[in-house]
Amino acid sequence: MADWTEQAEQMLKTWTEAQKNVWDSWQDLAGRAVGAQPKPQAFAMNPMEWFQQSMSLWTDPAGVARDAGRQVFGSQFSMMRNLELLTRAWQLVAPKLDAGRDWRSPLSGFTTNWFQQLTGASGDMFEMTKDTQALWQSYLSEWGPLLKPWLSSALEATGSGHLGEMMLGGSTGLGRLLTMGQDDFQTGPFVGFAEIPSIGVTREHQAKILRAFDAFVDLRKVMLEFNRMTTGALSKAVEAVMEALAEKSKQGEKIRSVRDLNRLWLESADKVFTEMYASEEYLKAQRELSAAGMSYKLMQQTVVEMVLKGLNLPTRSELDDAYKTLYELRKEVKALKKAMHEQTKPAMEAKAETKPTAQNAIKQVETQKTAKKAPVRKKPAARVEPAV
Amino acid sequence: MLSLPIDIQPKDAVKEIKEINDKITKGLEFLSNLKDEDVDIGTAPKETVYTEDKLKLYHYLPTQDDLLGTPLLIVYALVNRYLVADLQEDRSLVRNLVNEGLDTYLIEWGDPAPADKYLTVDDYVNGYVDNCVDFLRERHGVDKINVLGICQGGTLATCYAALHPDKVANLVLTVTPIDFHPGWDKQNPEVGLLFNWGKGVDVELMVDAYGNVPADVLNFTFLLVKPFALNFGKYHDMLDILDNEKAMMNFLRMEKWLFDGPDAAGEAYREFVRDFMRDNQLVKNEKMIGDRLVDLGNLTMPILNCYATADHLVPPHCSKILGEKAGTDDYTEMAIPSGHIGIYVGGKSQKMLAPGVAKWLRERA
Incomplete structure (x- = not known):
């Protein structure tokens, strides 16, 4: 053998x-x-x-x-x-x-590597959270040309070690924005950005970008922890399959098809993951990831609103105000209609006693239905307003 | 010495792959000729009889002579679409109810737009549902109607019935959460997992960030409960049915329903997660809707509570608690041997749920 x-x-x-x-x-x-x-x-x-x-x-x-x-x-x-x-x-x-x-330790190393290669989540990510410059590059790549002038000013300041200067809103990048030399914005879709200085690139604007960057860093950190837990669970799932295989080996049992092996893998992985989901450690990581993701999203919105205001375009906050007014007005109109309906109801009911109504017609249709084999229901009038 | 328990011979593996590829070839021929509209769901004949904002009230066209006089209003959940109640011709709760002689209506909520983000649970319960009920009372010339709730729609229907007992003749609930704190079952941690997760979610932050909560976020959460089975396993199993057009169409209908849900209106979602899921106010008789307390003791009408025995989303005990809390003397439970979705689309439940509901309602007509 x-x-x-x-x-x-x-x-x-x-x-x-x-x-x-x-x-x-x-x-x-x-x-x-x-x-x-x-x-x-x-x-x-x-x-x-x-x-x-x-x-x-x-x-x-x-x-x-x-x-x-x-x-x-x-x-x-x-x-x-x-x-x-x-x-x-x-x-x-x-x-x-x-x-x-001991087979678990080497297996753990092997599977961690395997899944990192698969998911693209590598140890570089951990290193990056320690390197402000790399994080800035990554942050910048998410924003594209939209905030390039402000972000490049921050990038240059941190790149040359002048974090304080950047925090105070001054840098060569900012100067370049003001002069608009050979910047992409001269030919790009955001040529209107020439107006940006008029709204004032102040300490407040820089602070918004910095707060968004902080939220970005926080998100990266909790993502790293979350990925660590997920990769750990995947490793445990492989362990569980190895144990199952070893047991089969002892029993002299064989897996003879790709799909049976696959089924064993999926069942083991689901079991390990579901157990992890119920752990306090996971719930904490999940809460932190969700909160960090949402916080970053809110910070992004703050920065985008800053840009939109600069371009004299409506912001989400302004739209929300309009939505809120719309919602309240809609409710008021509905309430008024309902009140009017209640007031006019007695008069309509009095009329109904002397005259055939749509309601009576509906009732007649209902009665006729019982007499027909395959009744075709007469379509009653549809209503497009609240019951007023 | 340990021998390798994987004994997949090259010729067997190649044969297996060839078989799969043959199926793929046939399956792709079928899929490539398919348009999205060919994957038809929600086909039971119906008419729209009332609209309000994005809401539509559907009336399913009767097929029987001996219609029950009191109409039945189905209140669906605010997440996913009502279409699971009418997935396909031979798996359709609404068709079955209509064929049982129930004059059936259903609320489709529509897709909340950003301008709908301020809608609250009060707007849904005391606004939309109440307006639909009033419309049907007027249309049929009756004081009370029958109400059937589906999942979260059952929770809304329960609140409505407790606030407006004078307008509800009979209350039917299906897989409806009343107690949102199922506890942890360490042997089966997936049971009640969503509710347990919901308790820890910072819903304030989520709604602030999203406005309306995107359907994709909701779907992703559902898929995480069994990540491998739901994200990979079922597609591996799909390979088996690729050459079976009927089975593939059934599979595609379910996929379409699963991933074509609406966003959830932000404020209502915030309120639901906070007050129902996190603080469990309904079962404690602490939930306020508008300026009124939802007192389960006000549920004095007959209640039929249908639950799924293998429901991991709404564990049976989370529904059955209503029996202890409701003020009615006429409380009945119906156990359906299925999971949360299987109660509507499963083969067995087609013969159990609608006939059981119809029989129970006729006994109280």
Whole structure:
């Protein structure tokens, strides 16, 4: 009988062959598809993306069918990926388990790496939270050209170590804004920004941007903690699968299909995650992530409002005021209509006693219905106002 | 020595992949010819009889001769759409109710726009629901009507019935939360998980930040309860039905319903999460709507409380507590062996829920 190394190598070979088969089939499938397609060379670069683009072209662009199509490819892809993950994990675990040595620590390192590669969440993120310059770059990238003048002033100030200068609102970046030299804004869509200095780029404006930056940093920190917990749970899920596999191995049981292995993985992962969800540690991390996300969103709005005011465009706060007035007026009108209806009701009821009404007509239809086999209901008048 | 318990032979794996790809080929042929409107949901024949702001009151066209005289108004939840009550022809609560001879109406709330962000629970209960009830009382010439609530709509219907007992003949509730603090079941932590999460959410901050709470945020929360089964597992299982058009259409209808929900009006959402989910005011008889206390003791009308035995979103005991709190002498429970959504779309419940409701209502006509 082959030893565990040979067995695992064999499995990896299986995985590679199966993977190749998937790609070949997909390419074959794509070859048969009609209509426009993304460039074939894109397939080699990123098959998943290529197929997702294809799905968008082949199916109703706004439809549920397109989403289902994407899931089709995603499902097959993730099944193969799970097979590779679990086989590689077994390759790592089996000899240690066999020798009665600790297997959880090396497995944890392996799975953490694996998931970080998959999700793109790497240790760099942690390093970045310690590096103001890198964080500023990241922050700036989220805002694009909209706030470039203000943000670049802040960036230059921090870059040269002049945080205090930036906090006081002065920097070379700001100067460049005022002179509008070769700035992108001269030709870009925000050419109207030339008016910005007239509203005064003051300490208050800088403070708003700084507060938004603080909220951005807070969000990054709690995201990091949240991702750490999630990755930890994924590692535990792999552990749970390894334990289940070891148990099967002892019992002489076998998993004989990709989908059965996949099912084992999904069930184990859900169990581990659901247990984590009920833990105080997770609830705290979830609360903090949600609060940090919302706080950052509010800070973003503050900064955007600053820009909108500069362009003499309505802000969300102003719209909210208008909505509130609209809401209150609507309620008042409804209440008045209702009161009027109550006042006129007795007179209408008195009339109704002497004259056939729409209500009586409805009742007659109701009565007739019982006499017909397949009654066609006479449509009563629809109403488009509150019951007034 | 441990042997590798994964015994997937290359030829078997390749065969399995080929089988899946054959299904994919057929499935894609089907999907690529499908337009979004082909995925039809909410098809039971109906007419709009009343509108107010974005609300529409639908009347489902009767199919039976012996209509129950008192109309039935269905109050749906403020999250997701009413369409789960009419997902497809053979899985439709409203069709079943109509076929049982109930003159059935349903409130569609519509999609709250930013201008609707200030709507409160009072506006929904004492405004929209009350206006619909008054409209139906007038239309049918009756003093009271029957009211059926769905999930959160059941909570709103309960509040309405407690505030306006003179207008409600019978109250029917389906998977309705009354007690929002289910406690932790360590063996099954997913049971009541959403309510337990809801307690900790900083809803003030959330509504301040979003205004109306986006449907995607609500969907994401629902999916997190079983992240792997709901985000991956069901799509892996979908591979099995790719070559079965009927099964695929059923799958797509459910997907469409799941992910095509409206945003939630901000203030009403804030109030609901804070007062109902976090502070559990309803079951404590502490909830004020407008300037009136919602006293469950005022629920003196007959009540039929239908719950799903495997409901992890609204655990049965969160609904059944109403039996202890309501002021009525005529309280009945109906257990449906299903989950939270299965009570409306499950095969078994098609034969149980609507017939049970109709029988119970006829006994009290």
